């Protein structure tokens with residue numbers, strides 16, 4: 001089981017690492033270590049042939065799964081579809097979901113959950129271009 005380690009933080013940021021993603025095994029939740037306030041993010045792995053331990057839904061959070069390696073199946077309610085490295089899957093809170101790895105390699109994925117319907121603006125609709133001196 002890999003761990004997440006906080007590396008640095010400041011007034012407006014926090015950074016952590018799970019180490020090399022290609023060596024990461026298990027599940028790590030980032031909300032607490034990074035003091036996230038609008039989302040939970042986890043890094044997870046499934047061994048060859050393994051499925052997540054349970055189907056689940058959420059009360060109010062939608063989820064985005066980003067498959068980083070491996071391939072397999074994703075099920076939402078009674079719909080089953082293939083996933084592989086590069087797949088991104090959004091699931092509404094009520095969707096009953098699970099995924100399994102049918103490949104011979106470890107499946108690594110990110111899962112981001114955030115309150116459904118809470119996004120007010122995004123990309124440059126929320127961003128400000130700021131003149132600032134680079135330190136590199």
Ligand code: ZN
Pocket residue numbers: 056057058063113
């Ligand atoms: Zn979930």
